[in-house]
Amino acid sequence: MERAMTLTRGIGFGELVAQRAKTGQLAVATENKIEMQKFGFHYGSFKAVHDVTMVMPSNRVTAIIGPSGCGKSTLLRSINRMHDATTGARAEGQLRLDGSNVYDADVDSVLLRRRVGMVFQRPNPFQLSIFENVAYGLRVLGIRNRKTLAERVEQSLRRAALWDEVKDRLHSSYGTALSGGQQQRLCIARTIATNPEVILMDEPCSALDPIASLKIEDLIYDLREQFTIVIVTHNMQQAARVSDITAFMLMNREKHYGELVESGPTDKLFTAPTDKRTEDYISGQFG
Amino acid sequence: MAQQLTPPQWSTGKSPMRHGDVPFRAGTVALASAVVLLVFAVAGMLYVSSQEARTAFGWDLLFGTVWNPIETELSPMSFGGWPAVRGTLLSALIALIIAAPLAIGIGIFLAELCPLSLRTPLSFLVELLAAVPSVIYGVWGVFVFIPFFNSAFANPISTTIGSYIPWFAGPISTGRGLLVTGVILALMILPTIASLTRDVLGLVPNTQREAMLAIGATRWETIWLAVIPYSRAGIIGAIMLGLGRALGETMAATMLVGNSQRISESLFAPATTAASLVANELTNSVSSLHESALISVAFALFGITLFLNFGARLLIWYVERSTRGGRS
Numbered sequence: 001m002e003r004a005m006t007l008t009r010g011i012g013f014g015e016l017v018a019q020r021a022k023t024g025q026l027a028v029a030t031e032n033k034i035e036m037q038k039f040g041f042h043y044g045s046f047k048a049v050h051d052v053t054m055v056m057p058s059n060r061v062t063a064i065i066g067p068s069g070c071g072k073s074t075l076l077r078s079i080n081r082m083h084d085a086t087t088g089a090r091a092e093g094q095l096r097l098d099g100s101n102v103y104d105a106d107v108d109s110v111l112l113r114r115r116v117g118m119v120f121q122r123p124n125p126f127q128l129s130i131f132e133n134v135a136y137g138l139r140v141l142g143i144r145n146r147k148t149l150a151e152r153v154e155q156s157l158r159r160a161a162l163w164d165e166v167k168d169r170l171h172s173s174y175g176t177a178l179s180g181g182q183q184q185r186l187c188i189a190r191t192i193a194t195n196p197e198v199i200l201m202d203e204p205c206s207a208l209d210p211i212a213s214l215k216i217e218d219l220i221y222d223l224r225e226q227f228t229i230v231i232v233t234h235n236m237q238q239a240a241r242v243s244d245i246t247a248f249m250l251m252n253r254e255k256h257y258g259e260l261v262e263s264g265p266t267d268k269l270f271t272a273p274t275d276k277r278t279e280d281y282i283s284g285q286f287g
Numbered sequence: 288m289a290q291q292l293t294p295p296q297w298s299t300g301k302s303p304m305r306h307g308d309v310p311f312r313a314g315t316v317a318l319a320s321a322v323v324l325l326v327f328a329v330a331g332m333l334y335v336s337s338q339e340a341r342t343a344f345g346w347d348l349l350f351g352t353v354w355n356p357i358e359t360e361l362s363p364m365s366f367g368g369w370p371a372v373r374g375t376l377l378s379a380l381i382a383l384i385i386a387a388p389l390a391i392g393i394g395i396f397l398a399e400l401c402p403l404s405l406r407t408p409l410s411f412l413v414e415l416l417a418a419v420p421s422v423i424y425g426v427w428g429v430f431v432f433i434p435f436f437n438s439a440f441a442n443p444i445s446t447t448i449g450s451y452i453p454w455f456a457g458p459i460s461t462g463r464g465l466l467v468t469g470v471i472l473a474l475m476i477l478p479t480i481a482s483l484t485r486d487v488l489g490l491v492p493n494t495q496r497e498a499m500l501a502i503g504a505t506r507w508e509t510i511w512l513a514v515i516p517y518s519r520a521g522i523i524g525a526i527m528l529g530l531g532r533a534l535g536e537t538m539a540a541t542m543l544v545g546n547s548q549r550i551s552e553s554l555f556a557p558a559t560t561a562a563s564l565v566a567n568e569l570t571n572s573v574s575s576l577h578e579s580a581l582i583s584v585a586f587a588l589f590g591i592t593l594f595l596n597f598g599a600r601l602l603i604w605y606v607e608r609s610t611r612g613g614r615s
Contacts, residue, residue, distance in 0.1 A: 082497065087403055114503030124494035127517060136512065137502035187498070194502055 071258020181212025381469025394484025
């Protein structure tokens with residue numbers, strides 16, 4: 001994909017979005033993959049996220065931005081129920097994936113996570129060979145055939161733009177021995193190997209240098225052809241570069257819970273925000 | 288014009304260590320070397336004191352099968368330590384076979400599956416088990432466990448399977464023997480292995496669990512495929528510490544093993560261990576040769592422990608090396 005890779009220091013959001021728009025929108029028709037309706041999340045008596053209502057379209061990148069502690073990671077992790085093992089964690093309202101509520105009593109979180117994969121803030125490869133890191137998810141799915149495994153691993157590593165860098169040492173090198181950016185792409189390969197429908201990314205570039213970050217961003221941009229992507233980021237430029245939809249969250253000063261300020265098409269949110277708080281945040285007046 | 292600044296004087300011309308550092312460093316170095324010296328002092332003392340018996344009997348001290356400290360017309364004096372060495376190794380092995388899987392299971396439960404409200408009290412109980420003095424295990428073994436073991440296991444097993452497998456052959460006299468000792472040793476090393484396993488699993492970064500959960504793994508797959516492989520080296524270390532304790536345990540073994548120098552294939556028959564042999568006979572040794580022979584057995588025990596610890600180190604090193612590449 002031809003896309004200008006520009007370090008955006010000094011470029012305004014408007015230009016950034018305009019630049020991105022030139023590369024064209026995807027032809028794939030979109031529908032609402034994820035819908036949240038009055039969705040809230042509690043840890044015990046502490047309410048982390050309050051009353052979020054928004055939609056995340058399929059085959060698009062949705063970015064959740066906002067200052068630290070605004071509940072954006074909590075919101076992201078509630079999409080694939082990563083909080084299930086946390087005692088006292090509780091959701092309210094509706095969070096629908098393809099129209100059915102993820103928090104219904106009969107939903108198996110293991111099966112849910114096979115549809116909704118996740119990439120974490122710090123690259124977390126297993127202490128296994130590069131090959132096994134990607135194959136692990138497939139093995140968990142019950143795929144044992146060596147040829148199938150090898151094909152899927154190669155395919156996934158190619159899609160994660162890592163294949164050329166590691167093809168000669170798939171079995172001899174440990175996933176943990178790669179550089180930070182490579183580790184993160186390995187984790188992305190591991191996630192896409194199991195062919196989920198949605199990929200959640202929790203600040204995937206925060207532990208990486210700018211060049212490695214740009215590679216990941218490029219990858220995210222390409223991956224939306226096949227996946228629905230939800231990314232949490234601190235970095236507003238990043239959100240402007242990679243996302244189609246942006247949601248801005250903020251901690252409510254009086255109630256001490258995170259809430260959604262506004263969400264909408266990225267170009268609109270960054271150029272013509274409807275809420276004063278969004279405007280203040282993207283113009284750097286607080287946060 | 289700005290005033291010329293004199294460059295800061297970094298060097299004082301003195302040692303780079305501040306004065307508080309010198310005694311602190313000297314103190315810690317002294318303490319650290321004391322540990323090394325102690326090991327050598329113990330080994331040296333055992334070596335020197337066992338000299339007399341070693342020159343008289345040589346390797347028979349380790350592999351000879353007859354232990355007879357008092358010369359009679361029928362049996363000559365002989366110091367063969369094999370019954371003790373064999374008893375030590377077998378009872379520790381039995382203990383390990385029983386305790387390791389149980390303890391690792393307990394450790395996994397405590398670290399991974401236990402509800403938070405139960406974790407602290409349960410961990411406390413497990414650690415309490417480690418703090419019980421061994422003589423109490425011995426007493427419990429003699430008065431509670433052996434009678435139960437005899438009626439529930441030893442007698443029925445020796446009369447059935449025992450006729451085919453010599454390990455479980457009868458007759459059962461007192462019930463004291465290697466199997467009983469091994470079971471009680473297992474109880475004693477269980478908390479050591481369990482609590483260390485729990486600690487080691489606690490060190491596994493959450494990111495590893497999350498990575499596994501996020502690719503659609505179940506709780507079991509997460510533990511089995513991500514958490515345990517990550518902490519393999521630590522778990523082996525925990526088992527080895529348990530083994531060390533089982534090898535050297537004296538009091539409970541003395542009370543339960545039967546203290547017989549005869550080698551019997553049956554695990555139900557009275558036997559002895561190196562530690563209990565030394566503990567029983569050293570205070571009333573009949574000759575200097577007897578004493579020296581006992582010290583040789585102690586020396587052998589020291590050697591076995593050292594050897595196994597060294598082996599454990601190698602194993603841990605190997606496992607860690609095979610998962611090199613840093614821990615993320």
